[in-house]
Structure formats: structure tokens, C-alpha cells
Amino acid sequence: MRWPMRDTKIGSGRTLARFARVEDGTVTVDWVVLTAALVGLSTSVLFTVDKGVLGLGEVIDDGLAGAEIVQLGVLGE
Incomplete structure (x- = not known):
């Protein structure tokens, strides 16, 4: 190809x-x-999803913080 x-x-x-x-x-x-x-477009989707994921993470953290660990018996007893 020749440069025109x-x-x-x-x-x-x-x-x-x-x-x-x-x-x-x-x-x-x-x-x-x-x-x-x-x-x-990818950047805007990332920022939109990021806010939702952080909010969901805080809800899960609050739920797990109040949970108690219980001792389960051995299966078969």
C-alpha cells in the first residue's frame, strides 16, 4: 500500500x-x-455494582456479628 x-x-x-x-x-x-x-460503559457498571456489593457486605457483616456458634452433637448419636 502506498502512502497517499x-x-x-x-x-x-x-x-x-x-x-x-x-x-x-x-x-x-x-x-x-x-x-x-x-x-x-464498563467503568460505570463497575461503580454501580460496587455500591450495591458494599451495602450487601455490610448487611451480611451485621448478620454474622450477632450470630452465635452452637455445639452440634456427633452424627449418629
Whole structure:
């Protein structure tokens, strides 16, 4: 694949027109945008679930703190 802007002068109007016409990097840009969206969504889900898990952990801790351990007999007696 030949780099399409290799033989053009910097600052010429043809450079910008050729750059707008070539679509070689569009797939890369798409993947970058999709990956950034996925990271953002994952982060928001993480923070949402984190609050619920911490609340549930406190409820379980309170329940276990008041529990008593009892001695069970040997099975079969």
C-alpha cells in the first residue's frame, strides 16, 4: 500500500483534499472509539455494582456479628 500523501507538498490545498478522500485509517478510528465506549460503559457498571456489593457486605457483616456458634452433637448419636 502506498502512502497517499507522500508526494504532496505540505500546505497545499491538494493535501487536505487527498487526506479527506483517503479512508485507510477509518477502521482504526472506529476501533478506538468502540474501545473507549466499552471502557466507559464498563467503568460505570463497575461503580454501580460496587455500591450495591458494599451495602450487601455490610448487611451480611451485621448478620454474622450477632450470630452465635452452637455445639452440634456427633452424627449418629
